[in-house]
Amino acid sequence: MRDPIIGIDLGTTNSVVATVEEGRPRVIPSRVGGRLTPSVVGFTPNTTERVVGAPAQALAKEHPDCVVWATKRFIGRRFTPELVQAARSVVPYPLLGGTTGDVRVKMAGRTVPVTQVAAMILGELKLDAEAYFGREVRRCVITVPANFDDGQRQATREAAAIAGLDVLRLINEPTAAALAYGLSRGFQGHALVFDLGGGTFDVTVLEVTDGVYEVKATGGDSALGGEDFDLKIVDWLLSQIDEPLRESVHRDVVSQHKLKVAAEQAKRELSEYEETLISLAGLGDQSQSARKLTGLETVLTRSFFDQLCEPLSERCLEVCRAVMKDAGMAPSAVDTVLLVGGMTRVPLIRQLVTDFFGKAPSTEVNPDEAVALGAAIQADELARQSGAALLLDVVSNSLGVGVLGGKVRRLIPRNRSVPVVAREIFHPGRHGQTEARIPVYQGESDLQDENRKLGEVVLRNLQAGSRGDTSLEVTFELSNEGLLAVRAVDLQSGLSEEVRMEARPHLPVREADRLVKEQAAYAQKQAQQDARKSEDKFRKLLERGEKLARLLQHSAEENPGEEAQAAVANVRSLLESGHSALQAQDAEQCAHVARQLTQLLAGR
Structure with a gap:
């Protein structure tokens, strides 16, 4: 019997694991019941016992300071003051920096790398699969947002290694969803995947022809998801609390969690009803002995929710317009629109899609499960090598290097087919240099400050000479799963070496080894x-x-x-x-x- 192989959707809000049996993709149920595993991790306050998924969600009701969620937004990111500031408006728990610049979170008095949080979730899904098969499971395919950069993809692989998983391939979430839809229904034509999950938003246009899935264009917003729609409701609820107590409610972790849960529940109810009642008690500073608490009771209508979220809706449309422009297509030329991610159940989003593309989206694919099912199909295909499906993906964001004057020289443009290799000749910034540092950027702006810095290519031991006589050939090699390798050659001496991306955050080797042992x-x-x-x-x-x-x-x-x-x-x-x-x-x-x-x- 062939070793089991699984597909994993590591989501911001929920995660799913699936496999292919008898030619059909199936979701593997969790050991506690249910088909979705909440991407929530915590430690119990007294025993510091690890809890993941539904048990962690339950723990959050009484001890929100012992639990973290939506950490996918921070995986593979570099710890910066700007990131910390942005995070404060999204999550109540603090972000801290690791020794290598990675992001860490604090819960139950413990500081934990975000990569380890992802590993805990992946480890739980691995245990679910092993309980399902009755044997060890190691091989997998994991999905990532299309706009994840090299650091975020590498961190996802690092988390999988800690969890004891061998990643055959990372594939983009929209491509996985299209794979699930196309292979199960024999679809051919242009499909657009509208993927609005808990923390990220991706739009991808694919052409499906005889088992070939060719991505025509992709784009997204890595800071837009269901969590942001929830926060619009939270901010509105806060505005209704009397001024003297509003700040204490805003600062209190327990109160913030109550507001967040109520907002998410209200959003779900508004998907079925025109209005919903929100009733909360015990809001205020819970840390004070002589605390003064307040309550809140209000009604939220679907139409007002739509108004609250109008800025977010416009951001969705901006991405759609950009992707259609890159694909060289009119919205009406799309044959089918596939909805992926829990947020696409919201009537506001479905109406937005219908109005923009001139057709109602397909409801045949379960938006919560499509990505995992597609990952399972790809995993099965890689194991069997049957040739039933061929994925041709593209670069989601342009890659370039920083040059003098604060500019960026683009080496690999957005929506270029992968894998791809690009080479460019550079010269040192001044005469007599023995070391060159070449910054690598991701983004569409010509200015360095308006792009995301991925790292620096460092080439040492150059032969000192005039600037014009020293030619450095830098090669970017982007794999079919979006991982970036960089190589530099000093053309004067003929010496070459693999260079490292020094600014890319990662876990120290000793700590990573310790986490692997802990997880095992x-x-x-x-x-x-x-x-x-x-x-x-x-x-x-x-x-x-x-x-x-x-x-x-x-x-x-x-x-x-x-x-x-x-x-x-x-x-x-x-x-x-x-x-x-x-x-x-x-x-x-x-x-x-x-x-x-x-x-x-x-x-x-």
């Missing part, structure tokens, strides 16, 4: 607990299977026939195999029987 120890302990729970669940499942067999036997006696007898024989065979596997302590066979029995009991 946690996973081993958790797997032992899961094994005991799985055995109990399997025994109960076999009991339900016995009842089903008796019902089918009774039905076959009343209505004899080959089909009825075959159904009985099938269940009896599964039960026999299940009891044998249980006796032999064969976890993989138990899991195999459990999957088949569960489908039979569900009537599938």
